[in-house]
Amino acid sequence: MKTLCLYYTRTNTTKAAMKTIADIAGADIKEYTDGRGRKGFWGYVSACFATVNNTISKVAIRGKVKLKDYDRVIIGMPIWVERPCAIGRALIKKYADEMPPEVYYVVTHMGKNDYMTKIKSMDDLLGRPSKGQISIRTKDNDYVKEAAEFAVTLD
Numbered sequence: 001m002k003t004l005c006l007y008y009t010r011t012n013t014t015k016a017a018m019k020t021i022a023d024i025a026g027a028d029i030k031e032y033t034d035g036r037g038r039k040g041f042w043g044y045v046s047a048c049f050a051t052v053n054n055t056i057s058k059v060a061i062r063g064k065v066k067l068k069d070y071d072r073v074i075i076g077m078p079i080w081v082e083r084p085c086a087i088g089r090a091l092i093k094k095y096a097d098e099m100p101p102e103v104y105y106v107v108t109h110m111g112k113n114d115y116m117t118k119i120k121s122m123d124d125l126l127g128r129p130s131k132g133q134i135s136i137r138t139k140d141n142d143y144v145k146e147a148a149e150f151a152v153t154l155d
Contacts, residue, residue: 001072003073004028004029005022005027005076006018006030007030007032008078008087008088008091009078013108014076014077014108017076017138017143018106018147020144020147024152030061031061032059032087033087034058047085050086051086055086071102072101072103074105075091075106076107077108078107078108079109079118083115084107088122092122096126103126103130104130104133104154105130107134107136109136109138110138116133
């Protein structure tokens, strides 16, 4: 099964989790972005504002990729202000019609909630049910190990 891992990362945490998943699944990996730098305190503040107000309209996958060439896409994104980041939601909305049959969501977060209800709400943007999802807590947790455990469950 040809698999693509897509990720957005502000602090490289989601990137580390998705790289682990890609390595185990034998997947290609690409970053997606809205083109804005979001490092540091003010970057975080602007990311939270964009997520609460859902103001992200531009998003692109870095490098050439044809989503229809894949059987499965695994989309990784952080949780910001208690919901999947606006950049990840914009990606799903923009590319919903091009997504392959199997779509998975991987969200990373520092909170104690599992966010599964909010993750499943992204299916509305996709226009169909996702194949699966995982909520990975990164604070005080071996999140790379958890990502690896998720990856080995993929068929």
